[in-house]
Amino acid sequence: MIKVCNVTKHFDDFEALSSLSMHVRKGTIYGLIGPNGAGKTTIINHINGVTRPECGTVTVNGESVYENERVKQTVLSIADDWFYFAGYTVKQMAAFYKDIYERFDTERYEKLKEVFGIDEKKQIRKMSKGQKKQVAFWLSLSAMPEVLILDEPLDGLDPVMRKQVLNLVIADVADRELTVLVSSHNLRELEDICDWVGIIHKGALIAEKPLDDLRGSVCKYQASFEADVEEALNAMNGVLSISKTGSVYNLIVKGNADYVHQTLASLSPILLERISLTLEEVFIYELGGLGYDFKNIIF
Amino acid sequence: MTSKTSFFNMGIYKSVLKRYAWGALLYFIILFMSTGLSILSGGYYHASDLLYYRENPLILRSSFLGFPLVMAIVVPTITALLVFRFIHSKKQVVFTHSLPVCRKANYISSLLGGFTLMAVPIVLNALVLMLISVCGYGLLYTPADCVTWMWYNLAGIFMMYSCAVFSAVLTGNSFAMIVINILVHAFLFVSAAALSLMAEVFVYGIDVTNAVIDAIAETNFTTLAMSMAYNNMEDMSWLTIAEYSIIPLAIYVLSYFIYKHRRSETASDVAGFAVLGSVFKYMITFLATVFAFALFAENLGANLTALFVTLVIICAVAYFGSEMLIKKTFAVLGSYKGYICFALFFAALVGVFAFTSFFGYETRIPDKEDVAQASIYNYYYREEMPYTEDDELIGQILSAHQKLTDDIPITRKHIYDTRLHISYKLKNGDEIKRVYPITYDQCGEFMNKIYENDEYKMKCEKVFVDDALITRVMLNGSQSVENEKDFMQALRADVLSMSFEELNVYPMMTDHAHNVLIEYKMKDQKDSDGRSFINGMYIELTDKYTNTLRWIEENEYEIKSENEKIYID
Numbered sequence: 001m002i003k004v005c006n007v008t009k010h011f012d013d014f015e016a017l018s019s020l021s022m023h024v025r026k027g028t029i030y031g032l033i034g035p036n037g038a039g040k041t042t043i044i045n046h047i048n049g050v051t052r053p054e055c056g057t058v059t060v061n062g063e064s065v066y067e068n069e070r071v072k073q074t075v076l077s078i079a080d081d082w083f084y085f086a087g088y089t090v091k092q093m094a095a096f097y098k099d100i101y102e103r104f105d106t107e108r109y110e111k112l113k114e115v116f117g118i119d120e121k122k123q124i125r126k127m128s129k130g131q132k133k134q135v136a137f138w139l140s141l142s143a144m145p146e147v148l149i150l151d152e153p154l155d156g157l158d159p160v161m162r163k164q165v166l167n168l169v170i171a172d173v174a175d176r177e178l179t180v181l182v183s184s185h186n187l188r189e190l191e192d193i194c195d196w197v198g199i200i201h202k203g204a205l206i207a208e209k210p211l212d213d214l215r216g217s218v219c220k221y222q223a224s225f226e227a228d229v230e231e232a233l234n235a236m237n238g239v240l241s242i243s244k245t246g247s248v249y250n251l252i253v254k255g256n257a258d259y260v261h262q263t264l265a266s267l268s269p270i271l272l273e274r275i276s277l278t279l280e281e282v283f284i285y286e287l288g289g290l291g292y293d294f295k296n297i298i299f
Numbered sequence: 300m301t302s303k304t305s306f307f308n309m310g311i312y313k314s315v316l317k318r319y320a321w322g323a324l325l326y327f328i329i330l331f332m333s334t335g336l337s338i339l340s341g342g343y344y345h346a347s348d349l350l351y352y353r354e355n356p357l358i359l360r361s362s363f364l365g366f367p368l369v370m371a372i373v374v375p376t377i378t379a380l381l382v383f384r385f386i387h388s389k390k391q392v393v394f395t396h397s398l399p400v401c402r403k404a405n406y407i408s409s410l411l412g413g414f415t416l417m418a419v420p421i422v423l424n425a426l427v428l429m430l431i432s433v434c435g436y437g438l439l440y441t442p443a444d445c446v447t448w449m450w451y452n453l454a455g456i457f458m459m460y461s462c463a464v465f466s467a468v469l470t471g472n473s474f475a476m477i478v479i480n481i482l483v484h485a486f487l488f489v490s491a492a493a494l495s496l497m498a499e500v501f502v503y504g505i506d507v508t509n510a511v512i513d514a515i516a517e518t519n520f521t522t523l524a525m526s527m528a529y530n531n532m533e534d535m536s537w538l539t540i541a542e543y544s545i546i547p548l549a550i551y552v553l554s555y556f557i558y559k560h561r562r563s564e565t566a567s568d569v570a571g572f573a574v575l576g577s578v579f580k581y582m583i584t585f586l587a588t589v590f591a592f593a594l595f596a597e598n599l600g601a602n603l604t605a606l607f608v609t610l611v612i613i614c615a616v617a618y619f620g621s622e623m624l625i626k627k628t629f630a631v632l633g634s635y636k637g638y639i640c641f642a643l644f645f646a647a648l649v650g651v652f653a654f655t656s657f658f659g660y661e662t663r664i665p666d667k668e669d670v671a672q673a674s675i676y677n678y679y680y681r682e683e684m685p686y687t688e689d690d691e692l693i694g695q696i697l698s699a700h701q702k703l704t705d706d707i708p709i710t711r712k713h714i715y716d717t718r719l720h721i722s723y724k725l726k727n728g729d730e731i732k733r734v735y736p737i738t739y740d741q742c743g744e745f746m747n748k749i750y751e752n753d754e755y756k757m758k759c760e761k762v763f764v765d766d767a768l769i770t771r772v773m774l775n776g777s778q779s780v781e782n783e784k785d786f787m788q789a790l791r792a793d794v795l796s797m798s799f800e801e802l803n804v805y806p807m808m809t810d811h812a813h814n815v816l817i818e819y820k821m822k823d824q825k826d827s828d829g830r831s832f833i834n835g836m837y838i839e840l841t842d843k844y845t846n847t848l849r850w851i852e853e854n855e856y857e858i859k860s861e862n863e864k865i866y867i868d
Binding site: 051075 | 305308309310311313314317318390391392393394396397398399400401402404562563564573
């Protein structure tokens, strides 16, 4: 559905995107994660058709997005700081969306009015941040996009409304194969909804996998030994980090987990346990391997 | 795969109209108050003026067309600022360009939206004016005049809006847009004026009232709008009108291409394109430096160290100040290389002005045999150049010119009383014009000798104006002289017998018994309403005006009492 091939972008001397490639499949929810300044918003602006790639291509359904009205009719985005015209009410903004988006569904708009329960005659600027976000979802989902791009989508929403909004999005994915690209720092939330995850760092995509595969690619072992095995542990391949709490070793392992398991088992452990990692932990260890400093955050 | 793009998007157009309808309403009200309401409440209807109104319709006179056309300069700038804000605000630039509207349609729809917002109030006001005309005010102007009024205003906003839009697409910052808009309109003119100011200080004898500034001034739309207001376009040829229609169209097209190629991430930056940052910086630096330096240099005179230090400081303030504005930071000292280059360039410019004879300009005095006519006069009498072909007088003028250029100062002397104009018409058709700031004593020294020539004096002194042009002679501000011819005869006899210094008592602080004001029509000069200019000459009658004073006494005009004596500074 969305294909980004070798896109590069510079801001003066700074390379914001470095030959970045990614692929978002139709009907999936793709979580784009990365540290601040990694290039998430920059690539989103390329997919939105706001920014022209310096080199490489950005296509949706096989067509270039930039300056392509037909493709952009199917792509809608909700930025963290969603824009609306000053002084406009929800109703006026909806009229604008209706004028712009050919597939705007008034019936759906009316139905969603019940869901959100916001007065459509109220000026948007007088609403809270959470209410503005709800209006953004309300109008965007009414425009019946094929691709929905969300940048920090749930920021400012209360837990009930978060659930409500996510359910609406997931329902659209299920019902009409809506493709969703989500960029967020809240990895816990992404974990619940994403099918695919891409990790971006310093303008390049360092990992792009289905969420389950990504989780499986890095795992954590807890083990305890009678003998001194520190040298043997350090010599093992694929171990990202080793820490020791009391007599228990914590090992973060990437790659061939079976080889690690067998090696640890051969050292006659008193305790050997494999623990699945959360997306947050995967993110931290993936980037930790690239020199991203998490120590101050974790410990 | 190529995409289909449209030229116009109704959604964008409608949103522009909806969002800024308040501005159009405000514009309509202001126009109505300055035209329709003003007519209804102004009491313009005077029987004696009816014929005059027929020839000069009220709403096409400068007093009525001037204000709306000034609005036609201001309003397009504000409109472009609001309508094209979508390329200046970071949030809006992302929103607008993520919409399924290509840049071409976005630009055209926004452009037309802005134009509609300005055009509708003008058209509505024209209709209101028509209504007023047919409802009893038809003698002041006709409905056809309303159509002309409308076209003038529409033409005004059409031209000015093109420059405002051009400025808007060049920058990513709304405040910078206003500055750039001013630069677009005025850079050439202001540069010429600034350089003239500098030349006046450094180039001895330069006549800054030159045609170059006038010609440059006429090339910008602001001047055109004002000339529309004050000349009613009577002198404008169809070719000129065509030119002024095509130029804005070309600017609109150029603006589109600039917008099409600008990067959306430059929103909020002063320069929409990297190269423009440097262009703006050097334009602003140049203007600021020339003006400031010309002002300071005159006071510093020949003190070279002070001039140098001033140059270094002013260049630094102008250059780094511009850099701070453009980069939005105080940390600009890193770009010192540009400063050094600019300071060197400016020092070279000052050097050419100050320490050379400006390519022989300052020292040029024509040979006597090349001169066909010559003129020398004090600026108080500058109206028509009093040229002479008298050989002896030309020799005297050349001699005075030689004396003035014997010692050429580095900068113009800060203190001077008056200016002496010397002009030559050469036999080969060339003209030489020089203006020298001098003291009253110096002026008297040169002019007393020249004034020994009665023929030349008669050309210089305004009392020798054609009797037919004199409209009124007033004595002591209150008494109208009845036998003007006799009075003027006596006055002219006195003037012929007096020297230049006797005729020009400086400073004009006198306790003379009488003064006279002579009003006369200016030849071939009419105001914007088609009436001849009336000029006035004021003369303090000193004791030297013996014939005139005797005439006043013999004709029994009131002698002023001591406490009514006039003091003029």
